[in-house]
Amino acid sequence: MRAAVRLVAERGTTAIPVTDLAEAADVSRQLVYLQFGDRDTLLVEAAVDLVGRELLPRAESASELVRPRVLVMARHFAEHRAFYRAMLTGSCAFAMTRTLNGLFSSLNRKATHELFGELDPDTAQDLAAFVAGGTGTVVNDWLIDGDDPLDPEELTNRLLRLGAVFARTHHAPSAEGHAR
Numbered sequence: 001m002r003a004a005v006r007l008v009a010e011r012g013t014t015a016i017p018v019t020d021l022a023e024a025a026d027v028s029r030q031l032v033y034l035q036f037g038d039r040d041t042l043l044v045e046a047a048v049d050l051v052g053r054e055l056l057p058r059a060e061s062a063s064e065l066v067r068p069r070v071l072v073m074a075r076h077f078a079e080h081r082a083f084y085r086a087m088l089t090g091s092c093a094f095a096m097t098r099t100l101n102g103l104f105s106s107l108n109r110k111a112t113h114e115l116f117g118e119l120d121p122d123t124a125q126d127l128a129a130f131v132a133g134g135t136g137t138v139v140n141d142w143l144i145d146g147d148d149p150l151d152p153e154e155l156t157n158r159l160l161r162l163g164a165v166f167a168r169t170h171h172a173p174s175a176e177g178h179a180r
Helices: 002-011 019-027 028-036 041-061 066-079 081-089 093-116 121-145 152-171
Strands: none
Touching: 002 019, 002 041, 002 081, 019 028, 019 041, 028 041, 041 066, 041 081, 041 093, 066 081, 066 121, 066 152, 081 093, 081 121, 093 121, 121 152
16 A cells, blocks of 8 residues: 555656556555456545545544644645645546545544534535535645645645634524524
8 A cells, every 4th residue: 555655656657567567566466456446446545545545543643622633634645745646636536536535534424513503414415415515625626736845734724714604504594583
């Protein structure tokens, strides 16, 4: 997994044949195909491994406050920009986006529950996916098109402003005096 992350960061996704991935990991091509089926699946799994190995433990050890957790995420993506940028613009971009949205959607369920209370399971799942997809779009745009060097504080502020709009909109009284 680490060899895949390193090679993608250095060369992008299209310039890496399975032979190079296998060689960098000191395994056979056959093992790569048996374990992952194809190169793009291996690369997406390397991204999931990177998130699980580095981002999630850092986020979990950060303060319970939202800002430090979001900042940890922004710093992680900035630190690994070359890898994520290649993954989000290369041959496995769709699979990468879908996988990350699914991962972050499951993490958003607690926050959506805190903000919106009890929802039926389908609505809660859809809302968590909606938030993850929108957040993913903002993060992807920042990773792909942001100025060098990326500013994790700037992304953190953007995401927190969006979260505040959700909270304010949900709790704002309507003309009838009910929360929306």
